Each structure stands twice: as structure tokens, then as C-alpha cells.
Amino acid sequence: xLESIGQSPCVPAAITPAPSNDGPRDEPPTLRGPPRRIIELxxxxxxxxxxFATKNCDVVRITEKDNLLSKRGFRKAMQATEHxxxxxVVALPCIGGCNWQRVxxxxxxxxxxxxxxxxxxxxxxxxxxxxADAVKKRNGTMTFELGNNNQYWQCPMVQxxxxxxxxxxxxxxxxxxxxxxxxxxxxxxxxxxxxxxKEILARINGHVCQGGHD
Numbered sequence: 373x374l375e376s377i378g379q380s381p382c383v384p385a386a387i388t389p390a391p392s393n394d395g396p397r398d399e400p401p402t403l404r405g406p407p408r409r410i411i412e413l414x415x416x417x418x419x420x421x422x423x424f425a426t427k428n429c430d431v432v433r434i435t436e437k438d439n440l441l442s443k444r445g446f447r448k449a450m451q452a453t454e455h456x457x458x459x460x461v462v463a464l465p466c467i468g469g470c471n472w473q474r475v476x477x478x479x480x481x482x483x484x485x486x487x488x489x490x491x492x493x494x495x496x497x498x499x500x501x502x503x504a505d506a507v508k509k510r511n512g513t514m515t516f517e518l519g520n521n522n523q524y525w526q527c528p529m530v531q532x533x534x535x536x537x538x539x540x541x542x543x544x545x546x547x548x549x550x551x552x553x554x555x556x557x558x559x560x561x562x563x564x565x566x567x568x569x570k571e572i573l574a575r576i577n578g579h580v581c582q583g584g585h586d
Contacts, residue, residue, distance in 0.1 A: 460515070462516045
């Protein structure tokens with residue numbers, strides 16, 4: 373799905389970018405085989421995964437409105453795991469682990485706000501672990517993503533999650549997939565994605581910036 377975001381001048385030769393989103397777009401193809409399912413934890417209501425999924429792929433979004441920490445939101449997530457070979461996409465809010473917080477914590481009330489962000493992250497991760505356990509029991513796979521330099525990667529709870537599900541590291545940069553600001557200037561944005569899905573790992577690992585833009 374990342375390759376569907378757009379074109380970039382720093383795309384390595386091995387990648388064939390998807391056509392631009394400008395103008396009318398063809399309907400997603402329908403693939404043969406049993407229906408698939410993707411569960412997105414802590415996503416937006418118009419996430420790119422849902423937009424670009426094929427017709428025989430069901431996408432279940434657990435959004436901020438659903439609230440994974442609520443009984444209703446957690447129940448929705450757990451019910452979605454009642455399907456074989458699910459792909460679980462875990463993208464928790466990670467602002468509390470951003471390196472800029474080292475500056476913000478020196479400001480009045482900064483340390484308290486950062487701790488609130490961290491508390492939320494840990495609570496969501498605990499729920500995500502339960503959901504991931506259910507996915508694993510039915511032979512599903514998963515991805516877990518944060519900014520490459522996010523401090524949460526060093527947290528024991530995150531390390532336990534990665535070890536628990538045998539997630540391997542993939543490195544990629546946003547500019548390779550056409551990530552840009554409002555002025556269409558490409559943004560490098562280093563990402564680290566951990567996954568136990570061999571196809572995803574082989575597809576995206578090492579797709580880092582090759583230059584060719586400011």
C-alpha cells in the first residue's frame with residue numbers, strides 16, 4: 373500500500389511506483405482466493421490502506437473515535453480478529469517518544485504533558501498486544517511502526533512486543549513513496565517498520581532515500 377502513495381525522484385530502480393493519484397483512478401483489482409482482512413489499530417477514518425485495498429480485502433479501522441481503550445472499541449478490534457490470516461497494522465500515537473520532547477519537557481507543564489502521552493501509549497500497547505495474540509492464534513501476521521529514531525523503540529514494553537511476535541526490522545524513507553509537504557516538497561521522514569510478514573519485509577526493506585531532491 374505504501375507504493376500506492378505516489379512517485380518520487382529518489383525511488384530506487386527496483387521500485388516501480390504506482391500511477392499518480394491525479395485524475396480518475398481505476399477500481400482496485402479483484403484477486404483470486406479467499407477474502408483477506410486488514411485490521412488497523414489507531415488509524416484515521418480515511419487511511420491509505422483502506423483506500424488502496426483490493427476488492428476482496430476487508431479493512432477494519434480502529435480509529436480515535438472507536439477508542440481502543442473503550443469496551444466498544446476493544447470489542448470491535450477483537451471481533452475483527454475472528455478471521456484467518458489477518459494482517460494487523462499497529463501504528464500507535466508516538467508523539468511522547470519524539471526526540472523534540474527533550475526540548476518540550478523543559479517548558480512549563482511540558483514534563484506532565486509528555487508523561488500523559490507516554491501513559492496513553494503504554495495503555496494502547498497493552499490492548500494491541502491482546503489483539504495481536506488473537507491474530508497470531510489464527511496464523512495472522514502484523515506490522516508495528518514508529519519513526520526510526522523514536523525513543524519508544526528503547527522501551528522494554530516495546531521490546532517485549534517485538535520479541536513476543538518475532539518481528540523483523542525494515543527500514544524505509546517516506547520520500548521514496550512520495551511523502552511531501554503542502555508545497556509538494558519531498559520529506560525524507562525515516563521510518564522503521566517491524567513485521568513478521570515475509571512478503572512485506574522483502575517488499576519494502578532498504579527502500580531508503582537515494583537523493584535527487586532537496
